[in-house]
Amino acid sequence: MAVIVSIPTILRNHTDGEKRVQATGSTLAAVIDDLEANHAGLKDRLINEGKLHRFVNVYVNDEDVRFSGGLDTAVADGDSVTILPAVAGG
Amino acid sequence: MLVIRSDLVEAMVAHARADHPDEACGIIAGPEGGDRPLRHVPMINAERSPTFYRFDSGEQLRLWRAMEAADEAPVVIYHSHTATEAYPSRTDVSFASEPDAHYVLISTRDPDTHELRSFRIVDGVVTEEPVDVVPSYPYAQNPH
Numbered sequence: 001m002a003v004i005v006s007i008p009t010i011l012r013n014h015t016d017g018e019k020r021v022q023a024t025g026s027t028l029a030a031v032i033d034d035l036e037a038n039h040a041g042l043k044d045r046l047i048n049e050g051k052l053h054r055f056v057n058v059y060v061n062d063e064d065v066r067f068s069g070g071l072d073t074a075v076a077d078g079d080s081v082t083i084l085p086a087v088a089g090g
Numbered sequence: 091m092l093v094i095r096s097d098l099v100e101a102m103v104a105h106a107r108a109d110h111p112d113e114a115c116g117i118i119a120g121p122e123g124g125d126r127p128l129r130h131v132p133m134i135n136a137e138r139s140p141t142f143y144r145f146d147s148g149e150q151l152r153l154w155r156a157m158e159a160a161d162e163a164p165v166v167i168y169h170s171h172t173a174t175e176a177y178p179s180r181t182d183v184s185f186a187s188e189p190d191a192h193y194v195l196i197s198t199r200d201p202d203t204h205e206l207r208s209f210r211i212v213d214g215v216v217t218e219e220p221v222d223v224v225p226s227y228p229y230a231q232n233p234h
Contacts, residue, residue: 090181
């Protein structure tokens, strides 16, 4: 279940500057655990108290996972996962 | 310092006025690694709120992909404050995650005159910078 994960500029200090890294897992949660194993510190930037952080948007292919099951979203071989910083404020 | 063309300033202000009393938001893209805003992209405020804004996540994904394909970056990220001054709120600071971007705030609380200010927001620290509005950019400075 290899997927390509796109990493935003703000998180590339965890990936030696790489824009895209590989990870494996059958759900988004598993993919993030696999990312953490190879790129320590990423998980804390993505997950807070067991849920995706409100500061990030995570997409599986073109779908924002907030609307498709959150961390339980299924991920298939060849899918792409994209992480973007949420652009928001008050 | 933010150096920006006057027509781009007018476009941001017009967007902020049009969406008032809700907050308006958007970006001005420019060549990656440069510091020159060129392409105005008004974004949907998914919150449609007078006190909060958030880029629509689907629209943001499409825009970020298009920018990557064109070697562009969000040189300016702007939004309006419709009842308060043009200064980043605590929420603005907590979300700010583009250390290379100029965060532009426009206040539309006064119906006759707007207030436009620019900031860097890096690791939670807000630094205001001067804004130089120019009729056009000089040629040689940036070959893109």
